Amino acid sequence: MSQPASDHPDELPVVVTRLFKGVLCREADEKLWQTLGELSSHVQDYVSVLGLELFLDDTEGYAFLRSRDDSDLPRLVQRRQLTFNVSLLLALLRARLAEFDQRNDETRLVMTEAQLREMLAVFLPETSNEARMLDQLNTTIKKVVELGFLRRLRGQENSYEVARIIKAFVDAQWLEEFDARLADYRAQLVEGAEA
Known part of the structure; x- marks a missing residue:
């Protein structure tokens, strides 16, 4: 009998890597979205070491990483100057x-x-x-x-x-x-x- 993904976060690197690439939308990848839901606390713990936080809106169906305001670390997520x-x-x-x-x-x-x-x-x-x-x-x-x-x-x-x-x-x-x-x-x- 297989264990739930939250007990064995083997897929954590896959989820975090995808979030580093940009926004993850539920409608674009339902399976990965479900895995993110199961591993969200692990993802948050993992990225917090880097001065990031997970922003997950389950209602609207999207998630992304952003820099924490209270972090003294250099920014990993660039701010973009908009015209x-x-x-x-x-x-x-x-x-x-x-x-x-x-x-x-x-x-x-x-x-x-x-x-x-x-x-x-x-x-x-x-x-x-x-x-x-x-x-x-x-x-x-x-x-x-x-x-x-x-x-x-x-x-x-x-x-x-x-x-x-x-x-x-x-x-x-x-x-x-x-x-x-x-x-x-x-x-x-x-x-x-x-x-």
Whole structure:
């Protein structure tokens, strides 16, 4: 008779290695997700030695490693400097997901590339060079896909699912800080228009 995985954490290196590579989603690998659930306390103990902590949201179905704020160790998980446009799109997606959750029983928010561009373009300065603006919008969307906050849907060209993990990264404090930067940006736009 086999022992439960939690009694023999032989799969611990597999789970931890996968978490070091990035976000683990339940829907992407159900078996590994189940193993993570069984070994979560072992994973937490293992990564805490490195100044990391396991962030696991069983309700939404994702987990990742992040640096502990109280650690004096060098950061293993790099912080990424985001451009204004990427930050703006993340804030808009987070707000759209909050609205979606309030109004729907469904769990998947799907948006088209055109909807994403339209949502973002409202906040960017007007320009006579539409091709450049379109390229800028597409680059921003591509970067958010690379960061894992948008997922292309198979078989549906130019459609994306908003990854629910955005809720863990774009929290109230992040939005408050971004609102302050957005206010500065709006002031600069007004000054530029008046000059």
